Amino acid sequence: MIQDYFRKDLSDFESYNAGKIDYKVRLNANESFNNLGATTRKKLGRVIEDSIYNRYPDVESRNVCNLYAKYAKIENVNIMAGNGSDECIQIIAHTFLNNGDKVAMQSPDFSMYGLYTKVAGGIPIEFPLDEKLELDVEGFISMANKKEVKIVYLSNPNNPTGNIITRENIIKIIEGCKCIVVIDEAYFEFYGKTIVDKINTYDNLIVLRTCSKIGLAAIRLGFLITNKTLMEELKKVKPPYNVNSITQSIASVIFLEPELIHKNVEQILIERSYLWEKLSKIEGIKLYKSKSNFILVEVPNAKKTKERLIDQSINVRSFSTGKLENCLRITIGSREENNCLLKNITLDN
Known part of the structure; x- marks a missing residue:
């Protein structure tokens, strides 16, 4: 069998799956929401x-x-x-x-x-x-x-x-x-x-x-x-x-034009503050302070919350086990994307 030539120590490995990318709002991969001008x-x-x-x-x-x-x-x-x-x-x-x-x-x-x-x-x-x-x-x-x-x-x-x-x-x-x-x-x-x-x-x-x-x-x-x-x-x-x-x-x-990067980062940081402020007002959400281009949030039922967001073509990062089982990692999006997320992030127990 061809499998006899495979590495035994990799038998339980699963290939990395980045998931599909055809969501209306992509807040799962920590990308910048700004394309180059x-x-x-x-x-x-x-x-x-x-x-x-x-x-x-x-x-x-x-x-x-x-x-x-x-x-x-x-x-x-x-x-x-x-x-x-x-x-x-x-x-x-x-x-x-x-x-x-x-x-x-x-x-x-x-x-x-x-x-x-x-x-x-x-x-x-x-x-x-x-x-x-x-x-x-x-x-x-x-x-x-x-x-x-x-x-x-x-x-x-x-x-x-x-x-x-x-x-x-x-x-x-x-x-x-x-x-x-x-x-x-x-x-x-x-x-x-x-x-x-x-x-x-x-x-x-x-x-x-x-x-x-x-x-x-x-x-x-x-x-x-x-x-x-x-x-x-x-x-x-x-x-x-x-x-x-x-x-x-x-x-x-x-x-050669690093100001392009600085401007992009500045816009992301503005949106991070905006999203943090709005999320902090939603009862049932626990936020972890972030120095990155995403915010980690804990919700009562992350699986159901993500499913509801997916139904609205909004993708965020979820975790299946461990301390983050009921957490979602939300990439900072544009103002329009952030408002779309906020409108649809209804929580379930």
Whole structure:
């Protein structure tokens, strides 16, 4: 049987299912509600038209890395581009993990940390957040060292809670954990604080960034930022030509005009405040404070609430088990989308 050639350790895996996308209101994927403006799209059209299609892309994505380094206030030797930050997570796993190595992460947190750990032959160790969905920092450090983990992954702000770990506590974790520490700053723009300035202070620190939350989800571009020693090791595993020429060209245009990003983020933050205020007035909803482009809410019956929203062609993120079983993660939408959600978010016990 052909199944005899399959990996036994992946027998219980399910393929990642992002779900269908043909909803009238899409508030489930933490995308930006703003598309690029007409003037910018025309610039991109000219760039795409002038692209060289018969040659491989720049293997190191040098231009876009240089521009992002300036945007992130780092040196260009400290940055690597990836096909989304997902690929950066995969590169980290395949660079450092041997079969049976342990990796620590919060629970809940971004699911791809555990998935890529397993695919690389590692063992994910989940550390549950407390009842307030906050991290016991000292307990986490103790667990990581006791279990002798090789990598720690922490999204900050956290996905899906929207909560943050303070800079002081991030530094405690970097200094206290005897392993590589990966801080995923996918939602940095909505929080405004970073640990990227410490990449050369700590030899065990890696920072991840993405363009997917700031209006460029379609081009699949992420960045890995770290010191020279770790970077040289990671480059051994990075696939050649991993970021295509069109993505590089589009991103280069955008990062030449970072004010486009700042304006987009500002509009999202305005809508986050609006949605928070309106949701807080609905009896029966518990809100968790968010420093991201989404809000996590707890409702009496999340399954029924989501079904009712789906019936109105509104999609939000739901969770089937654990602390978030009765929670919905609602991406910040446009004013029209947010009002549509508010009109239809009737609660059931």
